[in-house]
Structures are given as structure tokens and as C-alpha cells.
Amino acid sequence: MLVTEQEQLKAELQELATRHGRRRDALLPMVQEVQRRHGHVSSYAMQVIADLLDIHPVEVHSVVSFYSFLSARPLGRFVIRVCRTISCDMAGKDRVARQLENDLKIKFGETTPDGQFTLEWANCLGMCDQGPAILVNEQVFTGVTPEQVHGILEQCRRRFSAHALAQTAEHAV
Amino acid sequence: MISSRRGNFTFNGIAPEAGLKAALQKGRAGVIGELSASGLKGRGGAGFPTGVKWNLAAAAKSDVKYVVCNADEGEPGTFKDRVILSDFAPLVFEGMTIGGWAIGAKKGVLYLRGEYIYLRPHLEKVLAERRKQNLLGTKILGKDGFDFDIGIRMGSGAYVCGEETALIESLEGHRGEPRNRPPFPVDTGFQNKPTIVNNVETLTWAACILSKGAAWFKKIGTDKSAGLKLYSVSGDCTRPGVYEFPLGITVAKLLGEVGGENAKAVQVGGASGRCVPASEFARTLAFEDVPTGGSIIVFGPQRDMLRVARNFMDFFVEESCGQCTPCREGNVKLLEGLELLEEGRCSMRYLRELCALGETMAVASKCGLGQSSPTAFLSIVQHFQDELMGRMHGR
Numbered sequence: 001m002l003v004t005e006q007e008q009l010k011a012e013l014q015e016l017a018t019r020h021g022r023r024r025d026a027l028l029p030m031v032q033e034v035q036r037r038h039g040h041v042s043s044y045a046m047q048v049i050a051d052l053l054d055i056h057p058v059e060v061h062s063v064v065s066f067y068s069f070l071s072a073r074p075l076g077r078f079v080i081r082v083c084r085t086i087s088c089d090m091a092g093k094d095r096v097a098r099q100l101e102n103d104l105k106i107k108f109g110e111t112t113p114d115g116q117f118t119l120e121w122a123n124c125l126g127m128c129d130q131g132p133a134i135l136v137n138e139q140v141f142t143g144v145t146p147e148q149v150h151g152i153l154e155q156c157r158r159r160f161s162a163h164a165l166a167q168t169a170e171h172a173v
Numbered sequence: 174m175i176s177s178r179r180g181n182f183t184f185n186g187i188a189p190e191a192g193l194k195a196a197l198q199k200g201r202a203g204v205i206g207e208l209s210a211s212g213l214k215g216r217g218g219a220g221f222p223t224g225v226k227w228n229l230a231a232a233a234k235s236d237v238k239y240v241v242c243n244a245d246e247g248e249p250g251t252f253k254d255r256v257i258l259s260d261f262a263p264l265v266f267e268g269m270t271i272g273g274w275a276i277g278a279k280k281g282v283l284y285l286r287g288e289y290i291y292l293r294p295h296l297e298k299v300l301a302e303r304r305k306q307n308l309l310g311t312k313i314l315g316k317d318g319f320d321f322d323i324g325i326r327m328g329s330g331a332y333v334c335g336e337e338t339a340l341i342e343s344l345e346g347h348r349g350e351p352r353n354r355p356p357f358p359v360d361t362g363f364q365n366k367p368t369i370v371n372n373v374e375t376l377t378w379a380a381c382i383l384s385k386g387a388a389w390f391k392k393i394g395t396d397k398s399a400g401l402k403l404y405s406v407s408g409d410c411t412r413p414g415v416y417e418f419p420l421g422i423t424v425a426k427l428l429g430e431v432g433g434e435n436a437k438a439v440q441v442g443g444a445s446g447r448c449v450p451a452s453e454f455a456r457t458l459a460f461e462d463v464p465t466g467g468s469i470i471v472f473g474p475q476r477d478m479l480r481v482a483r484n485f486m487d488f489f490v491e492e493s494c495g496q497c498t499p500c501r502e503g504n505v506k507l508l509e510g511l512e513l514l515e516e517g518r519c520s521m522r523y524l525r526e527l528c529a530l531g532e533t534m535a536v537a538s539k540c541g542l543g544q545s546s547p548t549a550f551l552s553i554v555q556h557f558q559d560e561l562m563g564r565m566h567g568r
Contacts, residue, residue, distance in 0.1 A: 025364075027346030032287075032327055053346075066348040066494075067329035069287045085249040086440070086470060086484045087407040123332060123488055125288050126252040128407035128470070129177050129414050138290045142175070 010048050012037075017052040024053060027063060031070055040074040068122075076111045078156045081122035081135040088124075088131035096132045099146035103153055116160065117153070177256050179414035179431075183381060183401055184261045190308065192383035196271045197316050199383075204275040205231060208379060211387035212399030217243060217335070217372030218442060218466030219541065223379060226369055229359040230276040233367035238278035240269050240321075241363060241370040243340060245286045247332040248443035249488060250468035253403040254373040256415045258285075258292050261377060262299040266323055268376030270308065271383055272369055273321040281323040282363070284340055287330045296325055332492040336540050337370040339494065350496045351540035374403055374467070395421035398459035402467060406431045408440075409473030424463070425454040433471040438478065438556070443468035444485040445545035448478075450556040478557040479564070482550055483511045489546040500543025503534040507550050517564035524562075528554060 016033055020026035030049055034041050041064045043057075050057040064070045082088075082097050101107060104117050111118040127133035130142040134152075141152060196204045209224030230238060242265065246254040257265060269281045285293060300323055303309045311320045331349045333339045338352035341363050362368025371379075378400065382390050390400045398420035404427065407413045411432030418427065424441070428434055438450045441458065442465040449456060449463060456463050472481060486508040495501045510527040513519035531547030538544045554561065 024346040025344060028329065028343065029326065032329060063346065063348055067287075067331050069330035084484075085488060086444075086481060087250055089480075089484055090408060090476070122288065122330070123492060124247060124249040124251075126246055126255045126286075128250050128252055128405065130175060131407070135288060140291060 006044060009038075009042075009045060013045065013048045013052060017049075022052055022054070024055065027053060027055075027060065031060070031064055035070050038074075039077065040071045043072070046072075068120075074111070074115070076118035077116050077160060078136055079118045079120060081120045081125070082108075083123070083125040083127065083131065083133045083135075084121045085124035085128075087128035088133055091131035093132040095146045096134065096144050096149060099149040100134075100153075103149055117156070177252060177405075177414045178260065179406075179412060179416050182261075182403075182417050184257070184264055184377060187264060187381050187384050189263060190267060190314075192380040193267050193270055193274075193308065194314065195383045196274055197314060197319070201231060201275050201277070204271060204383065207383060207387045208275075211382045211390040212394075213375065213378055213382060213390065214398070214460060215372055216374035216378065216402060216466065218248065218445070218464070220460045220464055223371065223375055226359055226371070227272065227275050229357070230278075230367045230369045233276075233360055235367050237280075237364075237366045238276050239363045239366060239368040240272040240276070240278045240281040241337075241340065241344070241358075241368055242269050242281065242283040242373060242376055243335060243337065243370050244283055244289070244373050245328050245335040245340060246289070246373070247286055247335050247492075248445060248466055248468050249485070250407055250440065250443045250470040251405045251466060252407075253405045253415045253467050255289060255292070257373050257377055257403070258289070258296065262296055263303070264377045264380050265373055266299065266303055266309070268371075268378075268380040269323055270313065270321055271379055272371065272376065274313075274319060276367070276369060278369075279320050279322070281321065282344060283323060283325045284328060284334070284344060285325055286328040286334075290327060293325060293327070300325070331494075332488075333494045333540070333542050336542060339540070340370060341368065348494070350494045351542070353539070372466075394419045395457070395459050395461070397461045402458075402465075404458075404465075404467045404469050406433075406469045406471065408469075408471035409433060409436060409476065410471045418458075421457050421459045423455055423457050424449055427458065427469065428454065428471065431469075431471070433473075435474060436471045437474050437476065438472045440470040440472070440481070440549065441465045441468070442548075443470070444488050444549055445542070447548050448481075448552040448556060452556075477560075478553050479511065479514055479561050482553045482561075483508075483515070485549040486511055489542070493542065493546070497537075497539040497543060499534045499537040500539070500546060503530055503538075503543070504546055506530055507547060511550075514561050515564060515566060517566055519562070521562070524554065524558075 046060040125133045133142045205228045213223045214220040313319045334343045334349040339349040343349040358368045404416045489504040493500045531551045534547045
């Protein structure tokens with residue numbers, strides 16, 4: 001990581017600590033925000049958060065490693081979580097999962113080489129009456145069929161291009 | 174996503190803020206008296222009497238107290254709280270506010286599971302509206318000295334955080350590892366202050382009870398299981414979704430309503446609940462018979478019950494917090510046993526040993542997760558042993 005990137009992250013974390021209060025109970029909201037923005041909570045981020053909250057970095061690591069939505073290694077821009085619990089299982093989640101693997105050319109737990117997609121299993125997403133359900137970042141899809149998988153991935157790709165385009169335009173101004 | 178609601182919901186007909194206004198009129202003791210008289214028990218699954226919980230927290234001596242709404246709905250097959258939060262959020266917050274008034278708390282927290290993050294913008298909007306209407310904030314509805322506000326905190330994908338002390342640990346910025354109880358949260362809760370932790374549905378019924386009166390609620394249901402309940406129905410039935418029925422309804426009647434008459438078994442209470450075979454469909458869904466947090470999963474005639482048991486054990490191996498040995502090691506052993514059954518290599522003697530292990534886990538585990546994780550295994554082995562044994566796979 002470049003020094004400037006580190007400084008930027010540090011400033012960001014300081015701002016977060018000010019917003020949430022420099023107390024232990026601010027830890028989860030802070031790491032959740034870092035995860036959302038950066039796709040993971042790096043060792044460097046853990047160290048800075050620990051300093052800000054006056055706790056040992058191992059404490060931060062132990063929290064990050066406990067929760068399945070937090071990750072110390074970088075996840076893709078789009079994290080696809082497939083519900084594997086019983087009702088979605090009975091509704092045919094295996095075929096949806098297989099098609100995701102086929103279209104993304106990765107296995108569960110892996111990230112595409114371009115850093116766009118990560119495939120993960122999730123336990124009950126609470127969509128049991130309309131499975132199979134998948135969660136793509138903060139958006140839920142229900143009644144997913146293997147045939148629909150391609151369209152869902154394309155929708156993510158388009159959203160990313162639109163976002164990248166907007167950023168380029170912003171820089172140009 | 175389509176709406177999961179099926180049939181009529183009492184929540185629809187409740188006048189806004191009628192419960193909160195009645196609560197302020199009745200006074201703190203009056204609110205707790207009304208709840209106790211209603212017979213309302215916790216709708217998250219554990220079934221602790223709500224009036225008793227609130228009374229203990231109200232009696233606890235402290236300047237600072239908290240109301241926590243447990244919206245960490247993670248039990249497999251349960252999605253009623255998602256429906257309540259989407260469609261009846263004002264009633265949930267009203268219930269929390271009534272709780273704050275009753276126990277003397279100034280702060281409420283709604284702990285929303287990470288999987289439901291898409292509900293957050295809507296919930297924040299409802300909170301903002303309530304602040305504008307002076308239903309939250311200082312001097313609520315002009316009542317001197319009644320200050321209360323609610324914040325939302327997110328979970329991050331950990332089933333065990335639905336256990337109230339694990340939830341509190343999580344709120345405090347720790348791993349979601351359950352605490353020893355006692356002391357209970359009503360005495361030593363969030364930040365070691367008296368705290369009531371109530372399920373979303375429980376708080377919503379509390380608001381209804383204050384609005385419609387304890388007598389209305391008490392006369393529905395059975396003696397020991399008063400009132401109405403939401404059921405999340407999924408699996409092999411023609412009309413899955415969330416239904417409102419009185420407690421005490423038989424499994425058979427419920428199956429008729431949801432179009433699951435030809436089921437061979439029903440899982441009541443999710444992964445931590447028990448499997449009820451067709452021969453026992455006359456049993457009732459009630460705290461004194463088959464208790465449930467509302468998860469009903471229907472298994473049709475073709476379902477492989479070994480695959481069902483396996484799915485539940487995979488779940489618990491993954492979601493055990495790993496803190497205590499019976500749960501951490503026991504669930505792995507039960508899963509390995511199911512793998513032996515899949516391979517057709519499990520002796521009857523070993524299966525019985527595993528059942529004994531399950532019974533040990535139920536008494537020796539530290540929290541509700543480990544105590545209830547063998548239930549599905551034990552009930553499926555009990556009722557479907559013939560289906561499980563002597564598999565020919567891989568031979």
C-alpha cells in the first residue's frame with residue numbers, strides 16, 4: 001500500500017472514530033464501514049482502529065474473524081452470497097450455485113481475478129418462502145433460476161461501468 | 174421480492190399511537206400490569222413472559238437503562254420479523270417506546286441482522302418521521318420527563334447474536350459469544366446496565382395489547398399460550414408466506430391453511446426446533462406442547478430426511494461460536510455421524526451413542542444454541558430411523 005493511500009485510510013478512520021465515538025462499542029460500526037468501502041479490513045486498518053479505540057489490534061482481528069460478513073482478505077466489488085439453508089436448498093439452490101460457478105469460473109470462497117466478484121455461501125437469508133435467494137452486496141434476489149444468473153451478473157457489470165464512467169467524468173471536471 | 178403476507182393481520186387495524194397514549198395514561202406500573210395480565214410471552218422462541226421481564230428491569234435500580242429490539246432474525250425458516258419491519262415498523266418502534274416508558278429507559282437500540290441491511294433506509298426514515306412527530310425525543314407527547322430515542326445497529330452475519338447476551342456482546346464491540354446467565358440482562362445488560370431485549374414481534378404485540386387491552390389478547394389462544402402469533406411457512410406447500418394464527422393451532426389445521434396437507438413431516442421452530450412426523454400432526458403449536466418462534470418448514474412425501482438433518486447440522490457446525498466444548502465439538506460429531514449414515518456405514522450402536530451425545534449437549538452447552546442444536550437430529554433419528562439406516566450409497 002502506498003504511503004499516501006495509508007494516510008488517506010488513516011484520515012478516513014479518524015473521521016469514523018469521531019462520528020461513532022472513540023469507545024469500544026464503536027468497533028463494529030467502524031469495521032462494517034471499512035468493509036463496505038474497501039472490501040476488506042486490512043491489517044493496517046486494524047492497527048489504526050486499535051490505536052484510535054485504545055485496544056490491542058488482536059482484539060480488532062478477533063472481531064473481524066468472528067463475523068461472516070467481515071473479511072481480512074480483499075473481497076470482490078460484488079459479493080454474491082447464496083443462501084444454502086433448508087428451504088432454499090429444497091427450492092433448488094444447488095443448480096443456481098453451480099451456474100454461478102460456471103459463469104464466473106470460480107468456486108465458492110474465491111474471487112474472480114479481476115476483483116469484481118466473490119462467491120460465498122450464506123446461512124438463512126430470511127427469504128424462505130421465495131427461494132432460492134441470493135444477496136448481492138445489499139440487494140436481495142429471490143426465486144432465482146439458473147437461467148437468470150447471467151442477467152444478474154450483467155446487471156452488476158453494468159452498474160460498475162456506470163460507476164467507473166461517472167468517476168472518470170468527475171476527474172475530467 | 175414479492176410480499177410474503179398471507180391473510181389478515183391484526184397489526185393492520187391498530188390505530189397509530191393508541192398504545193403509546195394508553196401507556197402514558199396508565200403509568201409505568203399500569204403498563205407492566207397490563208402486559209402481565211395479557212399473558213404475552215416472548216415471540217422469538219424462548220417464550221419468557223414479557224411482563225415479568227419488564228417488571229424486573231423496571232425494578233432494577235439504575236439511572237441508565239436500555240431497550241433493545243432483537244431484529245437478528247436468523248433462525249432457518251423464519252422471516253416474519255422481516256415482514257413486520259417492512260410493513261409495520263411504526264408499531265415496532267411504538268412497542269420499544271412503550272418499553273422505554275415502562276422500565277424508565279432513555280435509549281433504545283434496534284439490532285438489525287446484516288442480511289436485512291436493505292431495510293435500514295426505510296427504518297431510518299420511519300425513525301426520522303417519529304422524531305418530527307414528537308413520538309421520539311424529549312418530552313414525548315408532552316409528557317414531562319419522558320425522553321426516549323432509538324438508534325439502529327447492524328449485525329454482520331452471525332446467527333448466535335440472536336441469543337440475547339451474545340447480541341449485547343456484539344453491541345459492545347465484541348465477538349458474539351454468549352455470557353453466563355445469571356446475571357440476566359434485565360439486571361446486567363448493555364454496558365452492564367439493566368436492559369430488556371425483546372424480539373421484534375413481541376414488541377409489536379406489546380403495542381397492540383396496550384391499544385386493545387389485555388383481556389382481548391388473553392382470551393385468544395390457550396391457557397398457557399395466550400394470544401396471536403405470526404408463522405413463517407416455507408417448504409413443500411402451495412401457499413408459503415407469513416400467516417397470523419392463534420397459539421394452540423394444530424399442525425394439521427395449519428397445513429390445511431397453507432396447502433401442505435400431504436406433508437410427511439414438519440420442522441417446527443427452525444434448525445433449533447423439532448421435527449414433527451405426520452403421525453403427530455394433531456399436536457398443537459403452543460409453549461406447553463410444540464413451542465415455536467414461528468418457523469414452519471413443510472417436508473413433502475419425497476423429501477430425504479437425512480438431507481434435511483445434514484443441512485441443519487452443517488448450519489450449526491458453521492454457526493457455533495466455539496466458546497464451549499459440548500457445542501463446538503458435539504455438533505461436529507453429530508455431523509460426522511450423518512456422513513456415516515449417508516455412506517451407509519453407521520451401526521445402530523454408534524447411532525445410539527450419538528443420540529446420547531446429543532442429550533448431553535442439550536444439558537451441558539452454555540447457551541440456547543448448543544442446548545437446542547441436537548433437537549432436530551434427535552427428532553429426525555427418532556421418527557425416521559428406518560429411512561436413515563442401511564443406505565446403499567457408494568457401494
